[in-house]
Amino acid sequence: MKQGVWMWLAAAxxxxxxxxxxxxxxxxxxxxxxxTALRMETxxxxxxxxxxxxxxxALQDVAPRTTPDAFRGLPxxxxxxTGYGQGSPYLRGFTGFRTLMMVDGIxxxxxxxxxxxxxxxxxxxxxxxxRYEAVMGPASVLYGSDAVGGAVxxxxxxxxxxxxxxxxxxxxxxxxxxxxxxxxxRAGVRGRATEQLGFAAGVTWKKFNDVRGGGDVGRQRxxxxxxxxxxxRADYQFASGVTLTLxxxxxxxxxxxxxxxxxxxxxxxxxxxGNDQKRSYDQERALTYLRLADEERAGAVGAxxxxxxxxxxxxxxxxxxxxxxxxxxxxDVTTWGAALELESPSVLGRWVYGVDVAHDEVDSFGRxxxxxxxxxxxDAQGPVADDARYDxxxxxxxxxxxxxxxxVEVTPGVRYTYAAMDAERVYDPVSGDVGSRSDDWDSVxxxxxxxxxLGAERSHVVYGGLSQGFRAPNLSDLTRLDVARSDEIxxxxxxxxxxxxxxxxxGARYDDGRRSVEIAGYYTxxxxxxxxxxxxxxxxxxxxxxxxNAGEGYVAGVEVTLGWQVAxxxxxxxxxxxxxxxxxxxxxxxxxxxRDYISRLMPLTGQAAVRWQPMGQPFWLEAVVDAAEKATRLxxxxxxDGQRIPPGGTPGYAVLTLRGGMTVRDDLRLTVALENVADxxxxxxxxxxxxxxxxxxxxxxxTF
Numbered sequence: 001m002k003q004g005v006w007m008w009l010a011a012a013x014x015x016x017x018x019x020x021x022x023x024x025x026x027x028x029x030x031x032x033x034x035x036t037a038l039r040m041e042t043x044x045x046x047x048x049x050x051x052x053x054x055x056x057x058a059l060q061d062v063a064p065r066t067t068p069d070a071f072r073g074l075p076x077x078x079x080x081x082t083g084y085g086q087g088s089p090y091l092r093g094f095t096g097f098r099t100l101m102m103v104d105g106i107x108x109x110x111x112x113x114x115x116x117x118x119x120x121x122x123x124x125x126x127x128x129x130x131r132y133e134a135v136m137g138p139a140s141v142l143y144g145s146d147a148v149g150g151a152v153x154x155x156x157x158x159x160x161x162x163x164x165x166x167x168x169x170x171x172x173x174x175x176x177x178x179x180x181x182x183x184x185x186r187a188g189v190r191g192r193a194t195e196q197l198g199f200a201a202g203v204t205w206k207k208f209n210d211v212r213g214g215g216d217v218g219r220q221r222x223x224x225x226x227x228x229x230x231x232x233r234a235d236y237q238f239a240s241g242v243t244l245t246l247x248x249x250x251x252x253x254x255x256x257x258x259x260x261x262x263x264x265x266x267x268x269x270x271x272x273x274g275n276d277q278k279r280s281y282d283q284e285r286a287l288t289y290l291r292l293a294d295e296e297r298a299g300a301v302g303a304x305x306x307x308x309x310x311x312x313x314x315x316x317x318x319x320x321x322x323x324x325x326x327x328x329x330x331x332d333v334t335t336w337g338a339a340l341e342l343e344s345p346s347v348l349g350r351w352v353y354g355v356d357v358a359h360d361e362v363d364s365f366g367r368x369x370x371x372x373x374x375x376x377x378x379d380a381q382g383p384v385a386d387d388a389r390y391d392x393x394x395x396x397x398x399x400x401x402x403x404x405x406x407x408v409e410v411t412p413g414v415r416y417t418y419a420a421m422d423a424e425r426v427y428d429p430v431s432g433d434v435g436s437r438s439d440d441w442d443s444v445x446x447x448x449x450x451x452x453x454l455g456a457e458r459s460h461v462v463y464g465g466l467s468q469g470f471r472a473p474n475l476s477d478l479t480r481l482d483v484a485r486s487d488e489i490x491x492x493x494x495x496x497x498x499x500x501x502x503x504x505x506x507g508a509r510y511d512d513g514r515r516s517v518e519i520a521g522y523y524t525x526x527x528x529x530x531x532x533x534x535x536x537x538x539x540x541x542x543x544x545x546x547x548x549n550a551g552e553g554y555v556a557g558v559e560v561t562l563g564w565q566v567a568x569x570x571x572x573x574x575x576x577x578x579x580x581x582x583x584x585x586x587x588x589x590x591x592x593x594x595r596d597y598i599s600r601l602m603p604l605t606g607q608a609a610v611r612w613q614p615m616g617q618p619f620w621l622e623a624v625v626d627a628a629e630k631a632t633r634l635x636x637x638x639x640x641d642g643q644r645i646p647p648g649g650t651p652g653y654a655v656l657t658l659r660g661g662m663t664v665r666d667d668l669r670l671t672v673a674l675e676n677v678a679d680x681x682x683x684x685x686x687x688x689x690x691x692x693x694x695x696x697x698x699x700x701x702x703t704f
Contacts, residue, residue, distance in 0.1 A: 036105075036153040036401060038411070039142045040303070040343050040352045041295075048411055048451035048463040049637040050136040050559070054377075059126060061622075061661060063175055063671050065182070065311065067124040067154065070132055073626060075559030075577040077134070078279055078602040080117045080643075081687045084211055084223040085256030089509045091523065093555035093581050093598055098360040098471060098499075100139065101104030104155045106289055106309050109146050110333050111360045111385070111390035111421070115532065115547075116599065117686065120313070123251045123285040125229035127173065127186045130157045136559075137522060138469030138503045141413040141447045143449065144356065144394045148469040148501050156247065159198025159235050160190050165426055171202075173701040179675075179692035180224065180610070198236050213266070213690040214681030222263040222278075223689055225256040231506030237578070245291040250354075253283040260688030263322075268681065269646035275486075283640045285510035291338075300408040309337040315564040317383070325370030329382045329482070330570040331364045349401025351441055353434040353693040360390040363476060379694045380434040383422035385479035385492075392472070393418045395459045398447075409451040411465075418442045419498075420474035426479050426492050428538050437478065441498050443470045462508045469501035469524075477547050488638075489542035490532060497549050500527040516563040525584055526553040533586035533639070544618040551593055554581025569614050576606035578634075585691070589637030596635045600686035604651070619662035627654040631685040644688045653682035655691075667704050673697040 029337070032055075042558040044051060050076050068087025070405040071077045078090040088095045097113040103119055108120060124542055132154055139147040160167045172187040188202030206227040212219050233247040259265060259282040267272030287467050289309035297303055320329040339356040364382025398413030420440035427434050450464030473496040480490045506521030529552075532545040557579030564572045581598040594663075605628040613620035632649035659673035679694040 003123055005469060012106075015381050015635050034133050035155070036102075036528075037135050037342060038398070039354065040289045040350070043458070044634045045458040045461065045503070045509070045511075046451065046630060048407070048449040048465060049411065049467075051507060052132075052134040052136070052155075052519070054132040054134070056130055057128070057147070059131075060671060060701065061620075061659070062672060063697055065177070065184075067126050067129070067132075068121050070126055070129075071134065071152075073231050073575065073607045073624070074134065074577050075561060076136060076557055076579065076602070077095065077213040078599065078600075078605065078684060079473075080684055081268040081689055082117050082119070083256055083260070083281075084208065084220075084689050085120050085122055085225045085253055085403060086117070086119035086258070088119070089150035089152075090122065090600065090602055091152075092557060094604065095578055095600075097474065097476065098148040100143055100147040100151040101144070101386075102151065103151060103287060104156055104247065104289065104291075105305075105339070106287075106311065107143075107146075107288065107335070107358060108277060108311075108339060109337050110313060110358075111388075112313075112331050112333055112362060112476050113474065114476040114480060115530070119281060120285075122253065122256075123313075125231065125249075125251060126229040127184070127188075128156055128229065128249065129154045130204060131155050136520075138501055138524070139444045139449070140417075140466040140469040141396060141398060141415045142149065142352075144396075144415065144417050145392060145419065145470060145474075145498075148471060149636050150498075156231065156233060156249070157188075157190060159200050159233070162192050162195045162198075162699070165215075166194075166661055167198075168193070169703060171701060171703045174700070175697065177692075177697045179693055179695035181209040183207050186246075195331055198237075199233070199234040201232045201569045202230070211512070211661065211689070212693050213268075214676070214693040215679045217266055217681045217690050217693070220259065220266055220689060221256040222259045222262065222280075228252055234559045235519055240294070241296060242292060242294045245289075245293070247291075248286070248288045250286045251284065253281070256283065257279045259689060261458060264417065265643055265688075266690065267629075269651060270278065270642075270648075271644070271646055272642045274643055275322045277322060277324075277328075282316040284314045285593040291439045300344055302345045304343070305339075305341045305690045307337070307339045307341075307568045309335075312543070319361050323636075325376070326373075327366070328369070329364070329366040329379070331362065331383055334361045335359065336361075346414070347605050349399045351397065353397035355393075355395050358392045358396075359428070360388075360475075362386075362390065364388075366481075378429040379481075381425050381479070381481060383480060383482035384475045385422035385426045385437070388422065389481070390475055391419065392659050407452065409453075411449045411451070412447070414444065414446045417470070417472065421473075421475060421478065423475065423479050427481055427491075429481065429491055429539065429544075430446075437479070437492075437494065439473070439494075441472050443472065443498050443500075445470050446683065448696055459512060460508075460510045462506075464504075464506035465502050467505070469503065471499040471530075473530065479526055481524050483542065487542055488532070488534075488545045491535075491537050491544055493546045493548070494519075496530055496547060497528050498551075498652050499529050501525065502527075514563075518561045519559070521555040521556075524554060526555070527551075529553060531583070531585050540632040546585065551584035553581065553595075553598065555579060555581035555598060569612055571611045571613070573611075574606070576604070577602070578604045585637075586637065597633045598636050599635045601631070601633045603633075603636075603650075603685060604629040618664070619660065621660040622658075624657045624659070625654060626657070628652050628685070637687070641686075644686060650683060650685040653680055655680055655682060659697075667702060669701045671697075671699040682703040 139151040230428035235555035261274035366379030396415040445468035611622040
């Protein structure tokens, strides 16, 4: 199948002579600058690692339905979807609480995030995002626990710049699609009333109906859901150059099902449906932060950013069993955060250092009802411990210094982290006892990265290094009492140690304005990975699993991106990734570790794209082929997950998308796409829902 995938990609290029990146865009604009990779503004060409930027123009061109969909097609990124409203990208083999998601540099992750795919990235509205930055590989030195597979930062819109007079920019936008009969509507405004005061605000409403799969699967029942989003940001710039930012974001999702675990699961390639009549989630998130920043100071401290934040994340699970019994459970998490970042230029390099703190306050509940609707039982806890607290405190420092007259740039860094939990109500389903638990951990991690420019303007560079990652055990590891995989229930456990990772990476970038190449290889050593292990017991009609530090393992891979400006009007792009990974696991209730594939290992995957954009014209056309080989390297857990992974593995696919766009009168931008032209039935490996079949997408943005 490996050869078949690449043959499909090559054939697509030969047939359509069409996609890719935006033709000539990088040569016509300033070199992109990122803020996430080194926790300070850095030219992308000077980053000693692999970073992907999904900017606003790319978002307008692709018109992604959700935040996870914005990362589709990036090398070593697999956008798994447990349900249509629940997307969880895998970054270099890791997902869930082993990847870090941030909004304006503030952690979305909290101590209740669970193992495996989750739904939380879907609570970031892509209409509110100016750009995404994805740092691939461990980023724990700068961002602490969880940043193992990578760290992603969703950067919101800032107010417009002052132009000598008041500036007002209003936007009305909409996206419609046929496969899910969906409508998204957005109204926004950005303005600068005075030289000092600016703001940006917007509201989004979304209605998704049941999504239609390919020609054989048809409509997938109970996959639709509703969502609304609101965002507001105000900046005030003092005469001293200090900027005060007050921002708020809010999202609410209603009735997002996990249909694969219900009787409505689809019959495709041997999948089996679940037994529940209903299993759905309601999700809310509200983030408010205050930031004081000065980016251009004189003196020993060249810049600083002080951020105070409060983030509330509430989720509700509604489960209707086969016999009519009903379960209601939920978790409310309030995270108080503070971070101080400082930058200091010196003869010894550019220093970035600081401290960050996150304090979680967690409440949970569970109620069980009889088939007649009467209350049967009030649980001592919900999916995680009730009346719990969790703290993360970190101190970090990193330097970037040129050596040998600029021939090599070295970036060493180190972080100390202290983590602690205190849970007042933890339920043992075997003994029936309710008790309290507390524990704490600390960790020191470091990184050393190098960049060697091969050209005067850093258009050709070689980079590499070693980076440590870690993940402290969280409330989900230690106190979870909830459905894990399709037919498993996870129960609380004691005495877990932090997971530790060391990743080696070597890569190169080349860009001469018409041709670009980036290739990177990585090898990540895994130690003390926390995995689910069966106990052999049955709890509440489900197989009991619990957590333990399994031991050692690895993930290794190669990723490539090629771009070629064939002619003034034509641009080609190819990208692909391959990875391998195994870890010590406990596939049975026997206390014997077995070296097994990591769960949901990404198959060989690639994308081919051709774009036609006539110079000086306001329109463009492109064709894209996304392809993946059959995912046959399955863990024991994957083989048991018959509701999401067909027997023998997830089938491979090659899917063609045609899209185009144009700018009308400088203020109206239109994008039209025909996705999955051949109406193929396919799903991303490990998903609980098939991707849309043939799908016409129309998006319009009017700015005035």
